[in-house]
Amino acid sequence: MINLDLYAPLMLPKEELFTSGHRACQGCAEALAVRIVCKALGRNSIVAMATGCMEIVSSPLPTTAWQIPWIHVAFENAAAVASGVESGLKALMRKGRLPHKKITIAGMAGDGGTADIGLQALSGAMERGHDMIFVCYDNEAYMNTGIQRSSATPFGASTTTSPAGKVKAGQETWKKNMPEIMAAHGIPYVATACSAYPIDLYEKVKRAALVKGPAYVHCLSVCPTGWRIPSGDAIRYGRLAVETAAFPLYEVIDGKYQLTFDSPKLKPITDYFKGQGRFRHLTPEAVARIQERITRDYEKLRAKCENVNK
Amino acid sequence: MTEPSRKKIGVEVSIAVSEAVKQCDVDVVSAYPITPQTHIVEHLAELVAQGELDAEFVPVESEHSAMSVCAGSVAAGARTFTSTASQGLALMAEIVYCVSAMRLPIVMVVANRSLSSPLSIWNDHSDAMMVRDSGWIQVFVENGQESYDHIFWCFRVAEDEKSLHPVMLNMDGFILTHTIEPIEYWEDEMVKKYLPPFQPKFRLHPEHPLTMGAFGPPEIFTECKKAQDQALIATMPVIEKAWEEMEKICGRKYSAVETYRAEDAKTLLVTMGSFSETARVAIDEMRETGEEIGLVSLRLWRPFPFEKFRNAVKNAENLIVIDRAMVFGGPGGPVASEIRSALYSGKKRPRIVNFIAGLAGRDVQPDDFYQMVQHAKTKIKDGTEDEYEIYGVRE
Numbered sequence A: 001m002i003n004l005d006l007y008a009p010l011m012l013p014k015e016e017l018f019t020s021g022h023r024a025c026q027g028c029a030e031a032l033a034v035r036i037v038c039k040a041l042g043r044n045s046i047v048a049m050a051t052g053c054m055e056i057v058s059s060p061l062p063t064t065a066w067q068i069p070w071i072h073v074a075f076e077n078a079a080a081v082a083s084g085v086e087s088g089l090k091a092l093m094r095k096g097r098l099p100h101k102k103i104t105i106a107g108m109a110g111d112g113g114t115a116d117i118g119l120q121a122l123s124g125a126m127e128r129g130h131d132m133i134f135v136c137y138d139n140e141a142y143m144n145t146g147i148q149r150s151s152a153t154p155f156g157a158s159t160t161t162s163p164a165g166k167v168k169a170g171q172e173t174w175k176k177n178m179p180e181i182m183a184a185h186g187i188p189y190v191a192t193a194c195s196a197y198p199i200d201l202y203e204k205v206k207r208a209a210l211v212k213g214p215a216y217v218h219c220l221s222v223c224p225t226g227w228r229i230p231s232g233d234a235i236r237y238g239r240l241a242v243e244t245a246a247f248p249l250y251e252v253i254d255g256k257y258q259l260t261f262d263s264p265k266l267k268p269i270t271d272y273f274k275g276q277g278r279f280r281h282l283t284p285e286a287v288a289r290i291q292e293r294i295t296r297d298y299e300k301l302r303a304k305c306e307n308v309n310k
Numbered sequence B: 001m002t003e004p005s006r007k008k009i010g011v012e013v014s015i016a017v018s019e020a021v022k023q024c025d026v027d028v029v030s031a032y033p034i035t036p037q038t039h040i041v042e043h044l045a046e047l048v049a050q051g052e053l054d055a056e057f058v059p060v061e062s063e064h065s066a067m068s069v070c071a072g073s074v075a076a077g078a079r080t081f082t083s084t085a086s087q088g089l090a091l092m093a094e095i096v097y098c099v100s101a102m103r104l105p106i107v108m109v110v111a112n113r114s115l116s117s118p119l120s121i122w123n124d125h126s127d128a129m130m131v132r133d134s135g136w137i138q139v140f141v142e143n144g145q146e147s148y149d150h151i152f153w154c155f156r157v158a159e160d161e162k163s164l165h166p167v168m169l170n171m172d173g174f175i176l177t178h179t180i181e182p183i184e185y186w187e188d189e190m191v192k193k194y195l196p197p198f199q200p201k202f203r204l205h206p207e208h209p210l211t212m213g214a215f216g217p218p219e220i221f222t223e224c225k226k227a228q229d230q231a232l233i234a235t236m237p238v239i240e241k242a243w244e245e246m247e248k249i250c251g252r253k254y255s256a257v258e259t260y261r262a263e264d265a266k267t268l269l270v271t272m273g274s275f276s277e278t279a280r281v282a283i284d285e286m287r288e289t290g291e292e293i294g295l296v297s298l299r300l301w302r303p304f305p306f307e308k309f310r311n312a313v314k315n316a317e318n319l320i321v322i323d324r325a326m327v328f329g330g331p332g333g334p335v336a337s338e339i340r341s342a343l344y345s346g347k348k349r350p351r352i353v354n355f356i357a358g359l360a361g362r363d364v365q366p367d368d369f370y371q372m373v374q375h376a377k378t379k380i381k382d383g384t385e386d387e388y389e390i391y392g393v394r395e
């Protein structure tokens, strides 16, 4: 098992479509996620990306890290731009102005560009049924602008706009359940993933690309800078997020739920919080409250899944 | 020169405009409904539904997404159309600025309408003026025929390799959009001759990967903006050529600055959009009473036709500029301010009297132009011509 863990990622395609030389922070697992997603998308793809860390680090003029066609217009409209690319190509191919060819269209955004300011455009694109994938790189805050809270920031996390102080204990709201919102659109494919599980992420994006119609992949992407952890620890924390069910991995295929990582015994949330600067201030009571909620949410999710023993 | 077709049919201008869009064989239409633009997009949806237009009609959830869809589709190489007004233009404004800088040749009809608040669905130019500096080519039309003709012109100017700019066609909401006018349609053959197929120089396609909409650090941003300004100014020959060619095809002559009975006129009215047509009627009447008056109708708003404009007013002593939008706390209406700066460095400068009229659909009839001319005379006599007047306002 240990060997597989080590070597399996080496079996991913060697070709880099999101190349090195970009300006992401050391140990950024969001950049890692983009890299793996691009490997899964392959050369015959077009990416529409929202403003955010990944856009900024990858495209300072006159350089680019993108080996596949890439467009950025603004912060909240990646899904709309992607749906426009899809519509344009569809019309051109139908009218014989471009040769028929399967081109995968992918919209990409951070949690802010997905769950907050980009939610309306994303909902519209999913509802209209464009043949496209949307990938949310969720690092649980607006990192590009300096670690401000988003609706995907977990309860209790201290950010620059939900700071922990004498009377407040960080983020006071629960993480918005974005995959569930996407599933409620009735689209054929929804999945959660994490770049700490590269093969799983790769396979899910592959499946999403094969689906006819809209597909959504929500990828937890550990940000050492914003989470206030050492830059070498992103993978470890990504795994702990999954192993504690702070971020469970699952798929919703044509409305059917299945867990893609299930543990007979979840690790306690304290394992995950330990060492993360953003949770440092939490009292044992707050931690207990969060643990209770996580356990309950995970049980609810398991109850929906068809591939687990209930 | 092609023999112009002479058949005229009575049709609502919005319908004629969408028929022109169909004749351009657009690939993607994406829009969100707002009065008074609705008839244009409804008719396009209908044409697609009936199989008369082979296009993707993308019924988005907002104008912000409409312009974003247009950005994506035109970047993919598809001929792309949208239309909006007022609040819709305000909502999409962020992306309006992006697409011109990205040199994406979208064509958009703005059915000009006032901006809230108070809410009003009626016509003025406050929406267009809000995006004056967005880097689009911006043109105003006077009547239904011009609206129809200019759809072909817009696509030709936008998509020309030497241009690659989005083009905004401003037509006065209701006054033009909802009026039934006699319109002479082009034969499809004429369109074919006039408008070459869209052959984008750059497009998003895996065969030639490229990065569009990159991030501009301070070392390069200023250069990007200078290049953008030069590129917009450099569209002027493409714009002029497109009008010249149009005359050859349909026999109608248009230009950036148009004059009417202006040669010997001491006083010139300066107007944009449907004002100009009414002003012509007023001028005919005033001429009969011996008034030495003419008209300058500004058709091209961006890039601003400095040379043509200076030339058109060079013999005039007085310009009466009639704006259809406010500039709160500013020097007067947007057109008047523009003209003042266009003429300031000249040796012989005409007097400029500025009226703001016709806000949110308030009717401006030939007699109102006459009244404004009389007010202007008084102002000049009193030496108060520098103060703009909101014409007809109840105090």
Ligand SMILES: Cc1ncc(C[n+]2csc(CCOP(=O)(O)OP(=O)(O)O)c2C)c(N)n1
Residues within 6 Å of the ligand: A030, A051, A052, A053, A054, A075, A076, A109, A110, A111, A112, A113, A114, A137, A139, A141, A142, A143, A144, A145, A150
């Ligand atoms: C309309 C608009 N509002 C605000 C911003 C500023 N802004 C740019 S990126 C960003 C946050 C991005 O957060 P997220 O989407 O989570 O991506 P991340 O940087 O965390 O990867 C913000 C607030 C903007 N560019 N545009």
Ligand code: SF4
Residues within 6 Å of the ligand: A023, A024, A025, A026, A027, A028, A029, A030, A031, A053, A054, A057, A139, A143, A144, A222, A223, A224, A225, A226
């Ligand atoms: S701030 Fe976080 S997400 Fe952004 S580049 Fe740095 S590590 Fe990556």
Ligand SMILES: [Mg+2]
Residues within 6 Å of the ligand: A110, A111, A112, A137, A138, A139, A140, A141, A142, A143
């Ligand atoms: Mg983020």
